[in-house]
Amino acid sequence: MVAFKNRYMVMEVFLDPNKDLSVEDPIIITKTNLEKAIEGSIRLNFGECGWASSTNSFQVKYVNPITKVCIFRASRNEYKKVWSSITMVRSIGNCPVVFNLLDLSGKLEYR
Template sequence: MVAFKNRYMVMEIFLDPNRDLAAEDPIIVTQFNVSKAIKDSLLENFGECGLASSLGSFQVKYVNPITKLCIIRASREEYQKVWSAITMIRSIGNCPVLFNLLDLSGNIKACKNAALQCDELKFEQYKLVMGDRLTGDVSQHMQNCLEKIKTLEH
């Protein structure tokens, strides 16, 4: 029996800091939004055949809307195509975004460790920026996100 080989990418999403917050609804980064943006980019840049070949094991495994961190799974044969499609994404919804690859791994365990470490550091930074405006709901949501990373499986 041959094991199915995957690659896991830990990506950071940067929202445009110059967007007009009063005119638009704030974008909430979700698994659906990220997955749709990647699939649209695959279709636009590689066509229907490129999209179909990439969808075999493609999955957005985790998205943290607070720290804007996500974990994406792709097959070993197609991860470069998925990665290049991600770098060509310029917006999610109407909000301009950029993606930054933080870690690329062949197994979920190493990816979980990198994502957990990065998420904790980014949340510490977020707490410093928010100061007194940080609510208990946000802290609880962040703890739930950290627990979700710890329970990730193939």
């Protein structure tokens, strides 16, 4: 039996501080919002073939909407494609965002 080799990326989401939040409701970071934004970025930058190769193992494992810390899982062969697509995401919904990689690991460790 062969174990699937994955990479886990711990990322922080920065919302645009210059946006006037009094006009609209602030965006709430959820798994579905992140999955849609990243899927769109992978399809835009790498096409359908790139999405098909990375969708097998890509998953949003954890999202904290208060601290805006997220954990993404991708296969070891595809993590660079997913990582580069995540950094190319410029907005979630109508809210401009920027991602910052905090840690890249081969396994999840809870301390």
